[in-house]
Amino acid sequence: SQTIHQWPATLVQPVGSPLSLECTVEGTSNPNLYWYRQAAGRGLQLLFYSVGIGQISSEVPQNLSASRPQDRQFILSSKKLLLSDSGFYLCAWREGLSPLHFGNGTRLTVT
Amino acid sequence: KQEVTQIPAALSVPEGENLVLNCSFTDSAIYNLQWFRQDPGKGLTSLLLIQSSQREQTSGRLNASLDKSSGRSTLYIAASQPGDSATYLCAAFPNDYKLSFGAGTTVTVRA
Numbered sequence: 001s002q003t004i005h006q007w008p009a010t011l012v013q014p015v016g017s018p019l020s021l022e023c024t025v026e027g028t029s030n031p032n033l034y035w036y037r038q039a040a041g042r043g044l045q046l047l048f049y050s051v052g053i054g055q056i057s058s059e060v061p062q063n064l065s066a067s068r069p070q071d072r073q074f075i076l077s078s079k080k081l082l083l084s085d086s087g088f089y090l091c092a093w094r095e096g097l098s099p100l101h102f103g104n105g106t107r108l109t110v111t
Numbered sequence: 112k113q114e115v116t117q118i119p120a121a122l123s124v125p126e127g128e129n130l131v132l133n134c135s136f137t138d139s140a141i142y143n144l145q146w147f148r149q150d151p152g153k154g155l156t157s158l159l160l161i162q163s164s165q166r167e168q169t170s171g172r173l174n175a176s177l178d179k180s181s182g183r184s185t186l187y188i189a190a191s192q193p194g195d196s197a198t199y200l201c202a203a204f205p206n207d208y209k210l211s212f213g214a215g216t217t218v219t220v221r222a
Contacts, residue, residue, distance in 0.1 A: 049209070088152075090155070099145055100145060
């Protein structure tokens with residue numbers, strides 16, 4: 001069966017520090033991978049999606065970036081965090097047009 | 112651009128009552144529609160996926176319908192229980208990779 005792992009679960013970082021969130025999927029090949037952000041009281045905002053290794057589409061221009069170094073690994077990064085980057089970050093995957101599945105999320109607080 | 116709306120934003124019912132959650136979308140050219148559940152501080156759990164060729168899907172006490180012509184989907188939860196308390200989100204899948212989410216309906220089932 002397929003599983004998705006996302007870590008860390010919580011993170012507190014100072015403004016200006018770098019960020020790296022990792023997501024891996026097991027039990028599937030060539031999945032579509034997504035990074036979403038959920039701000040308090042707001043809906044899900046699509047940040048990046050990837051249909052293959054090295055293929056990244058950005059939905060929102062900002063100081064975040066994403067990379068897909070391996071088929072089932074998706075990384076969200078920032079060189080310098082802003083206060084506005086605080087939120088709940090969710091990784092998701094789907095195979096073709098099958099249901100979308102989410103990880104447990106990372107709660108990021110930028111202080 | 113596909114816009115997804117969920118009304119009401121919050122709902123409180125006594126235990127045992129049937130729940131009716133509404134989701135509307137602006138572009139009827141969707142491929143499929145998915146309902147999720149989100150518990151506080153957690154990721155999203157997939158409940159039901161309705162393909163565009165289907166009119167409804169059922170799983171246990173849950174039934175979701177889809178009417179593409181009117182741009183609506185409804186999630187029915189029969190005989191609600193306190194454990195059904197959560198936020199329910201719907202997402203419309205267009206014919207590419209960019210899913211559109213509603214803001215969710217937060218349900219409280221009173222014991």
